[in-house]
Amino acid sequence: MKATRRSVSIRFAGLAAALALPRWAHAADPIKFGSLLDTSGNFDAYGKPMNMATDLAIDEINRSGGLIGRQIKKSAYDTQSNMAMYTKFAQQLARQDKVDVVIGGILSASREAIRPLLNREKILYVYTPLYEGGVCDGNTFLTGTTPAQQAEVLVPYAVKKWGRKAYILAADYNYGQYMAKWFQKFLAESGAADVGLEFFPLDVSDFNSTIAKIQAAKPDFVISALVGGAHLSFYRQWAAAGMKGKIPLVSTTLGVGNEHQVLTAAEGDGILVAYNYSPELQTPANKVFLQAWGKMHGGNTKAINELAVLHYQGIKLWAEGVRKAGSLERAKVIGAMASGISIDGPSGKVSIDGPTHHVTLDVHVMEIRGQQLKVLQSFAQRPPRETQAVCNLVKTPASSTQFEIKL
Template sequence: MTLSRRNFLRTTAIGGAALAAPSLIGSMAQAADGPIRIGSLLDLAGPLAATGEPMAYATELAVEELNNAGGLLGRELELVSYDTQSSIQLYSQFAQQLAVRDKVDVIHGGITSASREAIRPIFDRFRTLYFYNTLYEGGVCDRNTFNTGTTPAQTVEKLVPYAMNLWGKKVYIIAADYNYGQITAKWMKKYVQDNGGEVLSIDFFPLDVTNFGPSISRIQAAKPDLLLSAMVGGNHTAFYRQWAAAGLKGEIPIASTTFGLVNEPATLEAAESNGVLGSYGYFEELQTPASLAFVKAIKDKHGAQTPYISELAAASYEGVHLWAEGVKKAGTVDRIPVIEALETGISFDGPSGKVVIDPKTHHVTRNAFLAEVEDKSWKVLETFEQQAPLDTAAVCDLEANPTDTTQYEIDI
């Protein structure tokens, strides 16, 4: 079944199970030998649809692969998916439905940090295991939550000094105005200063802003050597168009922690995006056999118009397989035994390389990559193998404090 940006998918039963409305499913008794149920909460409509759609495809692919291999514990997997439509209200509503009515065994979902923090307490309350498969600002410390995306210590720490060595020490920062952008901007500032640079100013923008003219004028007047961007979502893509239209593309280069997550290289003209630097835990252009097979499987099923397959899609795919490895080791889908199995340092070799769960933080050690946009694609420049989530490890120790449920703002 092909997922759509606009359609609200009530449930997808992968591998031959019948399609049914959640209200009917919720009324059915959950037999021990019935399907294992995986919940998915992702934005398939709204400003984040181009990000959520490949994540949904990757989640679907992982479930399909597991079913084709015989399922888990002799049981078929059933994917119950909701389109959150870039709405925090729908995230909260559907999160409770998945946990209470649909009675899923695990949930994979959330894109923005705001969506994660809206649903994470719901899953804690209803004791439903949660995987957040998105790069973010770091600091979540919750035994019920596993985070498979990169944190600033794994990527931003590589991006900032590389850009400064290329372009100079005077830096201007722009970022989305919510916790991801605000905290990532602090990490950017730290890494700029650690490398002998100066932050001239930081501008924050709500996710619905599309007019950046006044800010572009301020940046031009400040005369930085480079611009660091943590802009988020489809609306913020307008910044890059307006930046090029103002004639600044060739004057002040850009490095970004988010460029490409809503398919910017493909949707922008090459002249608007060429030369932008980025650092992620995965790029679609990686030429390893696992990466090539992953991209081919998604595009064969969903077509050439599939939005860019970013780290978030790879981490979604890897997150499902990591959870499955935990289930296999535990011999059950019960939450605590699966958590304990994952905490043994479960690993999975995925499209990004080897991904290993860190027991103390419930984050992952994974490869990181530095790349530059060239003719609407990413050219991978450097690979950093097996990068640990050192930022979150500085504040989180779930072995010592297993009841912690805090998102720490790491002292920077």
């Protein structure tokens, strides 16, 4: 058919208009979901279940019709427990894959490696693990537990149960360094104090000299914020030295990667932790979650851990924000998420605290017993109180800093 000058002009005008539309406006395009997780290396016990949680959340969203009429497509990279890989792959997600969101990172060091980069690239970032608190960033949502939600209930519980002298062990990077200060603060508020404090690089696996120091200090209990496979050796060496029955242990990290399933009952029983989730929670939402996980992952529900559930819930919160925004435009999604959206997750109700971009959620003090997490006491709907004291993104929406605790 012979085209008239007018019809050609109309077609070219329509093509130009289509090309001018932003990427998120093309309804047929998939939503590009960026994932950065350590699925190999020293932290794969955290990353592998988080990756399984990612696949389950995306599958559920896609099966229910997707978001704003579009399916989600995951672009995932194994960061190999190497901080340099986070920077490399975050750049690839931003500049080559051109993703709409990045949900990932495990250690706080990995978060701080990519958070500034994603801010510069104007890509929404969601960080899901428990962490040390204080991040105030208009482009970032942090959907895991913070010290005021976790340590602030665990430390007083231990003081009341065992006494006023504690010995602190922590991983030697920003999480452990910040958490040690929080432990000292919550000990002081409980009329207690530390009688020793040590930091350990992530590759340290020999704790015999430290155990001797603890024996000499004679604390009423030990607080551990040790991280990763190498640090798991402490708990084995502690039990082998005959100390587990003499000085009790509490931890803000043991079990988040299912380490309590690796330890024997003789090594792990009696250790206290405080988390948002336990597979033992007898709620309808958790039962549905366990069934869905088992169906997708060959019945392997033992892989589920705290970090996996926090990650699953973080993805669902982002999805709820997209639904409410009716758009993938970053500013609109941020506004929708910060409006106070909530979900009913496997752990209970989780709501975003708009001024901090953190969440309000339930926390449970639990005891490791028979390689399970037995709930002893629950604390409902705890806000991110420590971050609320220093961060108000309603007043300072361009903020992109992490505040340090002032004792």
